[in-house]
């Protein structure tokens with residue numbers, strides 16, 4: 456059966472409440488559409504875990520800054536519908552902005568601390584928009600499980616913290632970053648890259664992998680040294696303009712002087728003309 460498309464928040468809530476009362480388990484994959492193979496891997500995880508698979512497609516205006524790409528963000532509903540159908544999605548939630556943010560909307564969910572560094576430093580207000588919309592989606596869909604990608608590690612860890620702090624009865628599942636064959640992390644924003652930039656973009660992941668090798672094979676533990684390796688590699692192999700390269704503790708997302716195995720995230724963001732690309736590895 457093709458996915459059912461639901462546009463009204465109340466209709467989604469009612470339909471999924473009925474499923475819960477029938478004893479069905481619900482998995483939610485929140486997305487902003489422009490679905491690619493990375494999203495499909497999130498859907499496949501949800502399909503495996505639950506009876507009912509729900510995908511939300513909503514380009515959430517509150518997580519875009521005034522100079523960001525809200526109006527240009529790709530909207531590809533027909534192709535998204537086909538991807539959802541292929542992945543066995545039961546329900547697509549595709550609301551209008553006005554139904555998610557009614558006139559006079561003034562209530563926000565904000566996670567402190569974890570959202571201040573990394574992407575939070577260059578995108579003020581971004582994570583407040585993400586946590587607010589995800590909290591709303593949790594209340595509407597009432598999922599047992601929600602699936603997010605490790606590519607957006609700061610987002611995943613922030614949503615985990617929100618879920619714990621506010622006591623949402625939802626298991627947050629992280630799925631490893633899905634990559635092109637040359638290592639570039641899949642992202643809806645990759646389509647902004649020119650052919651030359653696309654050819655250079657895998658340098659970001661190569662740089663992260665080189666740092667990982669230096670740590671694992673040569674025992675390099677110093678964050679400064681690892682950051683230098685990444686910076687040099689990106690600068691020598693691409694025209695990317697580095698926004699940040701940070702080595703942080705996974706539980707606080709604060710910079711750490713040395714790598715602590717099992718609790719370290721190396722995260723970076725870089726601009727390539729139109730596109731801002733992010734990537735990370737966990738040590």
Ligand code: PAF
Nearest residue numbers: 485486487515585588607
């Ligand atoms: O990762 C995304 O696509 C968005 O930030 C999310 C989680 C769907 C919230 O709008």
